Amino acid sequence: MDLKDIQNLIKFVAKSGASEVKLETDDVKITIKTGGDDKGETTTYVQQIPVSAPVAQAPVAQQQPVVNTPEPVAAQTVTETDSKYITIKSPIIGTLYRKPSPDKPLFVEVGQTISEGDVLCIIEAMKLFNEIESEVSGKIVKILVDDASPVEFDQPLFLVDPS
Incomplete structure (x- = not known):
């Protein structure tokens, strides 16, 4: 799942009115929470699930939580x-x-x-x-x-x- 897919998912969830959506694939776990208040804030947590790999590979860096506030219409x-x-x-x-x-x-x-x-x-x-x-x-x-x-x-x- 690339960044554009995640951004589209965030926009869709923000427009849908859902308060929380969780999506988990083989390599990514995403939780999107929309604020219940009138601020319209959406908080997204993207976590890369570690894959068992040989010791010689470099560790995968954890992504920081992404805070995305929808643009006002x-x-x-x-x-x-x-x-x-x-x-x-x-x-x-x-x-x-x-x-x-x-x-x-x-x-x-x-x-x-x-x-x-x-x-x-x-x-x-x-x-x-x-x-x-x-x-x-x-x-x-x-x-x-x-x-x-x-x-x-x-x-x-x-x-x-x-x-």
Whole structure:
């Protein structure tokens, strides 16, 4: 397992919401723990398992624990000027789609007026497509997520001006 595989595993675990994942292969033992607090810290321990080798070989150096904090997503930061708007957040983890199908128009666009119960997007989770409906009426001010991108639980998706 090379460094790129380990980094991809760390990113996957951080996005999945799991609190701890352990992976053990013939030569590597990996433990990834994500913080339960709002800091979003992920701690990874990589340990190389010693292989019985002839005495003539040089000893294998132990790797130090790697601390990896995920990069903050720009779409998740809401500025003070946006504080007067209502933020519609993702109720589940999955892949967000802004259209019902590739050949159909977008559900909503910036500047469009929506009412309570209007479908804003679809989030696919485990091969199930869940329609995300608006709980407020207003005007779409900002769309914070691109089409066909992964979203996390409670991630801001849309800013709505209720006035």
